[in-house]
Structures are given as C-alpha cells and as structure tokens.
Amino acid sequence: MSSLNLLSVWATLAAIGVAVPIIIHLLYRKNRKETDWAAMELLRRALVQRSGQIKLEDFIILLLRCLTLLLLAAALLRPVLTNKEFIGDSKVGMIVAIDDSMSMNHGATTRFENAIEAARKVTGTASPGDKISIIFLNEKDISDTEKVPLRSADYDANEVSKILDQAKKNGASNHQSNLENSIPILKEMADEIKVGTKEIHIITDAQQSDWNNLSSEAKGILGDISASIYVIPVNSENDDNRSVTSLQYVSGSLNNSGVARFEATIKNHGNNDANSGDIEFYQDGNLVSRQPLGVIESNSSKVISFLANYNKPGDLSVSAKISKDNLSEDNLRHTVVNIRPNIRVLCATDSASDGLENSTNGLFFLENALRLRSTDEGAGIQVTSVDSSDLTLEKFNEYDIVILANVSSPSVEIAEKLKTFTTNGGGLMIFAGDNIDQEKYGQAFGITPESILPAVIGNKTTASEEDNNQWTLAVPSSDHPIARVLKLIPEDMINGAKLNSVIELKPLSGSQTILKLVENNAPLLVSKNTGEGSVTICSTSANRSWSDLAIHPIYTIMIQQAVTTTTSKPGSRLAMVHSPKSISIEGIIPSNAKLQKNNIGGNDAEDIETSKLAVSAITNDSFKVEVKPEDITDTGIYNILDPQDSSLGIIAVNSDSAESNVKVAAGDALKETIGTINNVSIIVESPDEAILNKRTGSDLTSILLMLSIICFVLQSILAKYFTNKISKGETDIAASLQLSNVAAARRT
C-alpha cells in the first residue's frame, strides 16, 4: 500500500470516527418529545445554572466517543512503533522462506547448506510466544508438509532445529524456486499471522534467472505485503556450471531397425571457459559412446551428436551425461523415442485410376518418397494407394497415416472418420492441387479453431512475373521436428526448391507453421496436434504441377520426417520433473500399471513408491497412462510396467534447464530489482544481528484496542452519570417538603 493510500485510509477512518458521534447526537436531538410545562421559570433558572456544566459534559462525552472510534480505527491499521523501548507488544511473526530450487545444490559446500545455516541464525532471533512459519520455495503444493513444515506455529526452538536438520540432510530439490508463484503464497502466509511485527526472511541464492526477471506484478505484491521482507543471499564459491540443456531426436527413421541422430546441447554457464571432461551417451541405460567435451567458452553452448542404432521396436531411451561439476543434478539428461515396427500409410487422390506410373499423379511421388527400402516388406513403410472415391471402403484404424493428395472434397462422413482417426493417434497429411474445393473442405472440417485442420484452406495463388513466376522455400525457423531436420540441409539447397502455385492457408490457433516461402512469407507447411494424433497441410501439390518440390531432395526428407514424427511422436515420451504426464501406448489395455526407475550405467533398476497409475482405453488397441506429479519427483528414465512387470513404455523425466544457470544477481542488480520496494531489505552479512537491529517495532494494536475500550467504558459511565445523577438514597423533594410542613406545624 502506498503512503498516499494509507493516508487516505487514515483520513477516511478519522472522518467516520468524528462524524458518527455527531450524527448520533443530531439524531438523538431530532427524536425529542414535547410537553406543556407550567414551571418554566424554575426550569429556565435550572438550565442557566447548568448550561455551562452541560456544555462541558457534552464536550467531554463527544471527545471520548470520537477518541474511542479513532483509537479503534488506528488499532485496525495495526500500527508498529519504530521505537522498541516504547510501550507495545513486541511479539514477532516470522516466515522463513528457504530457496529449495536445484541451483541451491551448487558448490562443494552447497548453497542450500549455507541457507540452512542462515535460517538457523534467523530463527535464533525468535523468542517463545513468537509465531513462525517455514516454507521451502519449490514447485510442490502449499498443502505439502514437506514444502511448509511449519505454518503460523508457536516458536519451538527444538522443532525448528529438527526441521532444518532434516532439510540439510535431504538437500535442495531438483525443482525451480518458482519465485513468481511463491510471492503470493508468502503474502497469504503473512496475512494469516496475527501479530503486529511481521517478518519474511527469503534465504536464496538470488539466481539471476529468477530475480532479474521478476515481474512488476510480483514486485507489486511484495510491496503490498504487510511485513518487513529481508532477502538474505547465500552463495557458493563460484558461479561455474556446465549442464546438458537439451537432448533431442533430430533425424533418422524411427522404424524397426535403423539409425537415428540425437543431439545433446551442453552449455557453459560460468564466467570461465571450460576445457575438460567428457560426455557419455547411454542407450537403454547402457553406455554406448563417450566423447571429449572439448573447449566450451564462457556463456556458450556446444552441440554434440550421437547416432543411435536399434533393431527392435519399442521405446528407446537415450541419456547424455557430462563429467561431474559443481552442480551434478543438471549433468544428465534423457530422452525417449518410440521405434515403430512398421508404418502403414494410406494415400488417396482423385485420379489414382490414371496409374501410379503417371508422373502427373501425386501418389507417384509420394510412394517414391516413402518407399525408400520397399524391398523389406516386414519393415519400413507400407504404402497403400487408393482412389479418393474408395476412401469410404477403407478402415482408417488399419493405418498409421492417411495422405490426401489433391482430393477435391472429402465427404462429411469421411471428415468425421478422419477426425476420430487423428484424435485417437493417427496422422493426416493433405496436399493441395487443382482439384481442391476449399469451400467443401470448410464445410466438411469446419473453419473454426475446433476444426482438426491446422489452417483454413483458401484460393489458389500463382507466382507473378514480378517474382519470376516462382517462389522460393525459406530456411525454416520453427522448432518442429520436420524443421529441425531441414535446418541441417545447406541454405542454398533449401532455397533451390521453387514453387509457382500454392493455396492460401490461414493458420488457426493451436497450429504451427513449419515452412514458409521467402517472397510473401506464405505458409507452405502447417501442422496441428489433434488429440493423440496430428494433421499437416502442405499448400502446394504432391506432384510437379505446382512446384518442382516433388523432385527436390527436400521433398523426400520432408515426407520421411513428417511420417516419422507423426507416428513416433518423439516429444510424447518426455516429462518434466514434478509435472503431470499423459502417455498413449499401443496395445491391449492392462488392468493396471506401475512405474520403475531405470538407473543409468548398468545398475539394477529400482521400483519407486507410486500409487497405481491410472490407465484408460483410447481405442481397442491403444490406451492412455496418467502419471501424477508426485510419481516423478526425480529426473531419470522411468519404465511403465504392467502387472506382470512387462514394459509397456518408457518416459524420460528431466528438470528445467533454466535452473542450470546458477549465476546470482549481483548486489547492485538485486538492489535495483527489489531494493526500491519500501518494505524489502537485502541483508548480506550476519543476518541475525542485522535483523535484531532492524527489529525495532512494537505492535500498538493491543494497546490501542485497550485504550479504545477504556474510552468507551469511560464515556458510558460519564454519560450515565451526567444524565442520571439521581442516587438511590436521594430523598424525594416533594415528600420532604410535605413532611417538613407537617413537622413545622407540629412544632408550632
């Protein structure tokens, strides 16, 4: 709350405090009664005698009433005196927030160990009767007692010590600190502590990636917290760290028996060049390759490739591990790809009956691109070509991919079947051509984002003379697996692919543009995931009528990679630590499933404690397995097992690579980021002494409340006394006068 806002709150409360008694007084005057009166002179004389007194009494009562409300309003604002020698309640409400992110594991003596020691010093300043909360800043839910072991509890030194000992033993997590999300939690915890002097101690390595990028919204919340916030940075000896920031499938046929290329990216986050160590590649947990890392310059990355050979279908795990450094948690990274036994492709076109030998037929080029090793009937890609009119006779679930090349207008029935097919995991590719009727496509598939098509199909456009009647294929910038493999091709070769006609594509939300044209930036290849499957549209024809793409090497690479990624879905087996994950697996649904963690390097696999994984059917021959965040609290390769301990599939669990940049925000940078917030202080040395020196506040709330009650009681007593001064023993004057008459008469 800004000081101006605080002032206006004060002013409003003061105005109400003063106005309420006056309004009550005026209302009271308005509700007066009337009577005739004979003894006016006596009354007038009594009033004259009393008037001065009454004014004073009224003033005193009004003053006390106003004071009551003002004190109450002041108490509600929970003011804290800066002078601790003064009266007031000096109880402290302390929240100790310890950064529990992966970067805290950095160093020989880790940052986390230093943080625990700092926490001991901070909590040592508490006294019995103080309130204390301890929270570990990680991605766990706030209800998790491991995240918040103490919440608004009465301070107990032994209990705090036990918690810190246990935390030190466990070490920091492999989570992100999630500072943006943690700040509102800290505010919530501060609000629930009901003492005047509140302190939040954030003990952190002040990682640049967290603190330098703190949003203005989070800063605003920090400023709104009604507590003194102390940021206590802890550090290790240096900021040096190398990490495997990514490991991914790049290219290669993921069919039964083949070779695939993987790339590991190693980044040197430190300030010094690194020139030592190796990288090891593991395939299904077995070491298969070791390469020297060579020189990696400061703040630079190096990509190292690995070719994986495989000869059986199923999930293949690949891990990359670099030599140990100051932060071992990010030295290892995993990925999993699904090796298909074979791929069944159904190709359809309007003119299939013309014969596949006809070079004007798109299927001719498609089949040639797909059947690279057509001699092996049991493996590779099996292609079935049909006329589009026969599509209604085909069972799509017998195929992995359906390709529509220059199919004029799929019926609504076909469109519905394709929708079910792709939602359940099938792939659909559509190539343009002269027969395409864009309106009928719109009618059959829809033109809204709910459509399975990644783009709305528009009119055919042809390159103008200005463009020399041809367009050029641009080097892809997308991160899509198809684009990733095309990036490996020299640029001039990519630019050598020329196109003269395309259909206009208006990408819908949720879609990804993989390829574009140089001249007009028009999309050439657009893809979208639909349920478990995907749909891709190519804006040019599958044959040579609209481009020479069909005879360009890119065509084959593009088709092969599209088919591979559509069927193998290399990203589908990757999960982030402590995040939910859903995996679709082909086969008969088991009664239940469980997880087993595979160790890398030949050690025995270990069963981990998980509840049974939820499994649900997708189709008759595919099902879905749900993995909960609490099932994958560590990085690694996890095997999903059926009740007979047979492997159903594998997932790779990695941590966020952002945590690998362990560089801390420099003092000035940290001050610049949060030092300007009024209630935030950065304490670099001796946190206990600094905090005790700063802890000067005394909570005046209870004093003000007490004073308010005293004023209220006092005004009630005075009001009663002033208005009813008749004591019980007072003699009735009339009786007294009459008795005195009788007595006087008797005396006479």
Add this chain to the structure above:
Amino acid sequence: MAQHKKKYLDPEKLKQIGSLEIAARQVVEGLRIGSHKSPARGISSEFSAYRQYVAGDETKHIDWKAYARFNRYYIKQFDAETNFIANLLVDGSKSMTYGSNPKNLTKLEYAKFMAASLAYLTINQGDSAGVGMFDGELSNYVNPKSSMSVLNDISDQLEQLEPRPRTNVGGILHDFAHRMSKRGFVMLFSDLFDNTEEFMNGLSHLRYGGHNVILFHILDDYELNFPLNGMWKFLGLEGEGELVTQPARVRENYLKELESFVNDIKSSCAKNEVDYVLVNTNDPVEKTISDYLLRRTAMAKSR
C-alpha cells in the same frame, strides 16, 4: 398506598365521577369513614366567649383558670360553635391546566375538587361558604351562604371556569380583602408560578384584614419530582416560550430551584401567619384535606 386506595378516592377515579357536587359529597363521606374524630369540630380556632357550665357540657371544656378565680364553672366557647364564612378562591390561570398524566387530574381540576369538597364540608356543618376564581380578575364569584343550595351554584361556577393568563393577582386579593366585611376563612388554591411576590402581598393584605388564610400550593407530581428522561421540548403555558433540554441532566438543579421556591413561599406564609399546604395532585383529595385538618386540629390543641 394500598391502604390509601381503599380509604380514599384516587384522583383518577374522582375525575371519572364528573359532577363536582357528587364528588365533593363522596370526598367528605370518605373523610367521615376514615376518621372517628369529626373534622368539623376543629375547623374554627377563634375564641369567642365564656358561658356558665350547664349539665351535659363536656367537662374538658371547663376553664379551670376561671374556676380558680371565680369559683364557678365556665365553659370556653369557640367560633366553631358559631357560624363562620369560608371563601375559597381558585387560581384559574393557564399554568393550572398542567397535568402530567392525561388520565389524572390537572392542577386546576384538583383545585376545583378540593374547593368543592371543603365548601361542602363547611356548609354541611352549618357554616357559610363562597367560591371565587381569579386569573386576570376575580370572576365566577359565588357569595357565601350556609344553605346546601349554594353548593349547586359553587359546582356550576367551578365547572364553568375557563383558564386564562394570570395578571394583577395582587390587586384582586387586595380588592377581595376590602370586600370581605366580616372576618372569615380565605382558602386559596394556586401553583403560585407567576406573580408570586404580588400574590404573597395580596395574602398579607388578607391576613392583615384579620382573615384566616390557608394557601393550598398545588403542584403536579412531575413538577415536584421532575422524573422525565430523554430529550424534551417544554412549552410554556403562560407564553414563556419553549425550552429544549435533557431533564435528567438538570433535575438536580431544578429540584434545588423548586425547594428554594417552596421555602420562600413557606417562609413568607409563616411570616404572615398564613397556613401553607403543599399539595401533590397524585395524592387523593380527601387525604390532602384530612392531613390538613389533622394538622389544623393539632394546631388548635396546642393553643
């Protein structure tokens, strides 16, 4: 209080009776039932003459001092045994119209009942009684007579009385003092809230004329105890304007003022040998009269 209710007519019930004459009879009957000693005997205190004792006279009336001197029995005679004239003057000013409880009697009504009752009592014992009202002037005056028929006139005149602002009270009493040729009783019923000094001068003149003067100072219970709470607006009955105050907060001062006011009147009465009776309109009329007569008897005995 429970005994009072059985013994006396509550002012509230008296109001319900309506006719002054009937009410006066009931009041007097109530007095007789309530007291074995006839109040008539002591109404006069004037010594008249001696006469010789005859058989049948009460021995307590024998003047033993005369017997010592003359060796004969003489009986001491009082005016009580002779006719006397009682003039009952009721204050008809507007301030007398105040009554705190609408069901109860106003001060004026109370004064009327008292006057009627005392007139009846007087005539009933063979003496003369007359009634007059004073406000701006003496009005509705009924000459004293000893016949019971005058009671009707007295009742009629009292019932016709319309309150008016009080002026020239002193002059009226002075005129009345001159007007009374024969010494007698003058009973005044007033709240004395206006022209008090002038009023007391008039009383002094009456007393100077040799009349026995009895002042019934009639006040409402609220005027005597001022028990009001909350915020009140007081409207003056004699054109004094209005006052707004919280009565509870000025009660103490008001009662002090009232005490001082009453004490001033009492001392003035004592100085002029005027009988002073403070009346609370909450008390039954016959109790007020009875109390006064007992007091009167006590005074007569002491002489």
